[in-house]
Amino acid sequence: MHRFLSYGRQSIDEEDIQAVVDVLRSDYLTCGPAVEEFEKEFARFIGAKHAISFANATGALHIAMLAAGIGPGDRVLTSPLTFVASANCAAFVGAIPDFVDVDPATLLFCADEFEKALTPDVKAVIPVDLAGLSPDMPAIAEVARKHGVAVIQDACHAAGGGFEYNGQHWKTGAHPWADMTVFSFHPVKTMTTGEGGMITTDCDELARKARLYRAHGIVRSGNDMQGLGSDLSVMKEMGPWYYEMHELGYNYRLTDIQCALGRSQLKKLNAFMARRRDIVRTYNEAFSGATWIETPYCPADRLQDTSWHLYSPRFDFEGLGMTRTEVMKELARYGVGSQVLYIPVHLQPWYRKTYGYAPGKCPVAERAYAKLISLPLFPAMDDDDVAHVIESVLKLPSL
Numbered sequence: 001m002h003r004f005l006s007y008g009r010q011s012i013d014e015e016d017i018q019a020v021v022d023v024l025r026s027d028y029l030t031c032g033p034a035v036e037e038f039e040k041e042f043a044r045f046i047g048a049k050h051a052i053s054f055a056n057a058t059g060a061l062h063i064a065m066l067a068a069g070i071g072p073g074d075r076v077l078t079s080p081l082t083f084v085a086s087a088n089c090a091a092f093v094g095a096i097p098d099f100v101d102v103d104p105a106t107l108l109f110c111a112d113e114f115e116k117a118l119t120p121d122v123k124a125v126i127p128v129d130l131a132g133l134s135p136d137m138p139a140i141a142e143v144a145r146k147h148g149v150a151v152i153q154d155a156c157h158a159a160g161g162g163f164e165y166n167g168q169h170w171k172t173g174a175h176p177w178a179d180m181t182v183f184s185f186h187p188v189k190t191m192t193t194g195e196g197g198m199i200t201t202d203c204d205e206l207a208r209k210a211r212l213y214r215a216h217g218i219v220r221s222g223n224d225m226q227g228l229g230s231d232l233s234v235m236k237e238m239g240p241w242y243y244e245m246h247e248l249g250y251n252y253r254l255t256d257i258q259c260a261l262g263r264s265q266l267k268k269l270n271a272f273m274a275r276r277r278d279i280v281r282t283y284n285e286a287f288s289g290a291t292w293i294e295t296p297y298c299p300a301d302r303l304q305d306t307s308w309h310l311y312s313p314r315f316d317f318e319g320l321g322m323t324r325t326e327v328m329k330e331l332a333r334y335g336v337g338s339q340v341l342y343i344p345v346h347l348q349p350w351y352r353k354t355y356g357y358a359p360g361k362c363p364v365a366e367r368a369y370a371k372l373i374s375l376p377l378f379p380a381m382d383d384d385d386v387a388h389v390i391e392s393v394l395k396l397p398s399l
């Protein structure tokens with residue numbers, strides 16, 4: 001029996017473990033130097049001016065909404081083929097999350113459908129890098145800027161990814177077509193801090209707000225101190241104890257323990273991505289002859305730029321003569337884990353109940369959902385693991 005391969009998992013080595021142990025022996029478990037070091041190194045790696053770390057990407061998306069000034073009365077458009085957090089963040093701030101159907105070939109949020117869905121209350125758009133593949137950000141930003149819509153890219157699948165545009169390479173999180181970009185460091189993503197997230201931005205003001213909302217809305221120094229009221233103006237004296245709360249913020253800090261792991265993982269991100277690409281290339285070749293498998297969309301010139309968080313082919317279950325549940329059970333018998341990513345968010349009971357969304361709202365995403373299966377893809381898979389997945393999948397029709 002082959003060892004069980006889940007659809008995704010972390011790759012941790014002794015260097016990562018030592019980095020965490022070193023912090024545990026140091027003075028600061030949180031609010032210490034590792035946080036700033038990780039943020040600086042991540043910003044440098046991506047090529048962004050600012051990187052602000054968060055306890056998780058869900059919190060980072062929440063704060064991105066607040067920093068962009070999104071609130072009640074606003075509508076936020078995203079993709080239905082994503083994790084629920086991409087849309088929930090709009091609801092957190094009292095705005096209405098709404099969905100734009102995906103492109104049938106790429107399954108990505110697309111500029112044309114976005115433009116058609118625009119109403120005057122749309123104030124932000126959250127394009128998602130599904131599986132690591134970047135949506136057409138220049139086209140999306142062109143529509144958004146024409147209509148004064150903030151662009152927050154959900155690149156939770158895409159730390160380290162990018163795209164070519166006008167003959168130039170652009171890194172996700174450091175191009176001019178998003179106001180803020182959000183990354184996740186959950187263990188199944190392309191690098192991990194256990195739980196963790198990051199916002200990158202080139203805008204000083206958005207970075208300032210993101211930091212403010214991340215930690216209770218508290219300010220400790222600077223020119224914008226307001227004092228505590230006329231009768232207490234003496235308190236404006238900036239003693240070492242002094243702080244002011246300027247906004248209703250949260251505690252979404254990432255700890256030094258996690259940032260140490262992040263710094264260590266970041267050193268390996270390029271190697272992780274290279275291994276993911278190798279595996280995707282091997283899968284695509286192996287499955288190219290199977291008429292009942294449609295390999296993930298990726299033109300040859302995009303393969304290299306994509307961080308490949310997921311390998312999600314579309315199966316023709318009718319052609320194969322098996323249901324998805326049968327396929328997943330059969331694969332599991334061989335130790336091959338699989339997952340369905342994603343159930344279209346607008347079909348979730350809470351979304352149907354709260355906003356009246358119904359099947360048929362995003363037919364392309366709904367049809368794709370019926371065919372998607374994510375197969376094991378993580379850098380720690382060796383060639384034998386990859387061959388075992390291929391063999392297990394290709395023997396399905398003979399069952």
Ligand SMILES: *Cc1c(COP(=O)(O)O)cnc(C)c1O
Binds near residue numbers: 184
């Ligand atoms: C994982 C994920 C998130 C949430 O990330 P967390 O760090 O787990 O909060 C948001 N959006 C997408 C697309 C994701 O895959």
